[in-house]
């Protein structure tokens with residue numbers, strides 16, 4: 286039997302949806318008992334949300350003032366203590382999980398599987414390499430704890446309806462003072478979250494300016510969609526960095542992805558390969574984005590976006 | 600600060616369309632253009648800027664890889680690294696092993712700062728920085744987009760999913776460079792000539808005492824599932840129709 290420890294990601298109040306997707310991955314491991322660990326200053330609210338996820342057997346909480354902000358150097362020694370007796374330690378492959386889990390793996394002296402995208406067996410997972418151009422099946426030794434980050438785009442969020450017990454645990458681990466949280470500038474917006482949105486409208490270099498990029502924001506708002514951007518658009522300052530989609534940005538799997546003026550470099554495509562429907566609008570009929578688009582329109586985005594807005598308003 | 604160590608990995612160039620070997624044993628690398636991992640150029644650029652501000656004495660580029668990785672180290676020297684170290688092996692090391700090798704070099708060189716790339720674009724693992732920091736028992740700052748050195752500590756802005764996070768860490772520490780940390784300089788011809796005279800030490804992997812044996816067994820490498828062929832519509836009306844048919848608008 287597998288005993289899986291999933292490290293919850295949260296902002297102190299809300300459980301991140303990526304954790305629910307990570308739980309889905311854990312549920313695909315045959316014969317698994319799933320524990321979600323919530324490390325926080327005050328874990329109650331997040332623990333209650335985790336307890337409702339289908340498939341979760343138990344929630345453990347570690348309440349400590351030093352857990353108010355997710356600092357890998359502070360969390361890792363605690364996760365190592367928690368991991369005793371578990372066969373797997375998983376976290377979402379988000380900035381949080383990518384920062385924390387390799388530190389945990391190294392402390393445990395085991396390798397890590399990054400971005401697990403499919404479960405083949407209890408110790409066998411698939412993961413993408415080379416910007417998603419080569420999928421590798423990896424087998425981990427069954428006599429060691431398996432540490433893996435889970436690619437959110439590859440798993441649906443676990444549904445609610447569960448009612449797992451919540452247990453508080455005290456951890457004796459010396460946490461370092463060498464790493465200190467200062468601040469986080471979260472771009473607060475009412476827009477759907479890019480990582481989990483069903484629809485995403487995305488813009489590239491072709492938008493040409495921050496002002497023009499407003500077209501993308503406006504269309505997204507009309508459609509109830511999240512906004513994404515290519516690296517070129519982010520680098521040029523048209524869109525904030527947290528909207529970057531791709532190998533080094535966010536890997537997403539929306540129902541609908543609309544790309545305006547994005548050429549379709551492999552580094553961008555790796556971020557949208559799992560989207561159900563890709564729509565590309567590009568002036569250049571030869572643009573590589575058309576090789577992956579389900580629906581392509583060879584046209585000028587500055588004409589298409591206003592027309593589309595009108596057509597959708599009807 | 601005296602020394603900054605920078606990780607320089609030799610990888611398949613980012614413009615190459617990587618192909619999977621038909622027998623599923625890996626990807627085709629024979630005759631393929633190899634380069635410095637793009638994030639490592641950013642890491643090196645940052646180290647050089649810190650040095651140029653007078654905040655560091657020496658920048659050392661370290662690569663773990665085949666003999667040919669000397670080419671990438673020469674590029675690093677041409678960019679401005681003072682010296683380079685190649686830990687030679689023909690085995691492909693997992694990030695944990697790479698981190699262990701870097702630790703061995705760290706213990707020998709005692710740098711005040713190690714900067715590596717956020718991820719290597721071959722394995723896309725993004726593990727080496729936190730692993731090295733853990734093994735060294737020092738702070739880490741991954742996905743850096745801004746670094747300010749303040750004597751014995753540093754203030755770092757990190758790219759996180761919500762936006763930007765600022766943390767403060769004591770040195771020595773391990774940083775990983777994100778795309779927007781800086782734009783690496785171009786190498787000029789005279790610098791390439793000068794780089795030929797800079798010291799490049801080569802040592803065997805065995806000298807570090809680190810085992811190359813992989814902890815994870817790759818059983819199959821396959822291409823991603825191809826997407827089914829799409830349609831081209833001629834105008835917005837057709838586009839909207841197609842979206843309506845799929846129930847997407």
Ligand SMILES: Cc1cc2nc3c(=O)[nH]c(=O)nc-3n(C[C@H](O)[C@H](O)[C@H](O)COP(=O)(O)OP(=O)(O)OC[C@H]3O[C@@H](n4cnc5c(N)ncnc54)[C@H](O)[C@@H]3O)c2cc1C
Pocket residue numbers: 488489490491514515516517518529530531532533534535545546547548549550551552553556566567568569572584585586587613637638720
């Ligand atoms: C290590 C590394 C990591 C990277 N990671 C990422 C990543 O995570 N995400 C990412 O996106 N990129 C990433 N990149 C960059 C990537 O290689 C491309 O440079 C980038 O995606 C290009 O962005 P773009 O498509 O917006 O711009 P371009 O490639 O310049 O394409 C612009 C497109 O707009 C079209 N166009 C121009 N005008 C119009 C118009 N009026 N109407 C319609 N179409 C028009 C053009 O035909 C062109 O196809 C990475 C690169 C490296 C080296």
Ligand SMILES: Nc1ncnc2c1ncn2[C@@H]1O[C@H](COP(=O)(O)O)[C@@H](O)[C@H]1O
Pocket residue numbers: 605606607608609636638639642661662663664692694697714715716717718719720722723724725726727728
């Ligand atoms: N073999 C290596 N030689 C030098 N640096 C490496 C090596 N492997 C990893 N690194 C460094 O660690 C970073 C992250 O690599 P990875 O964890 O494999 O994604 C790279 O960008 C390099 O800076």
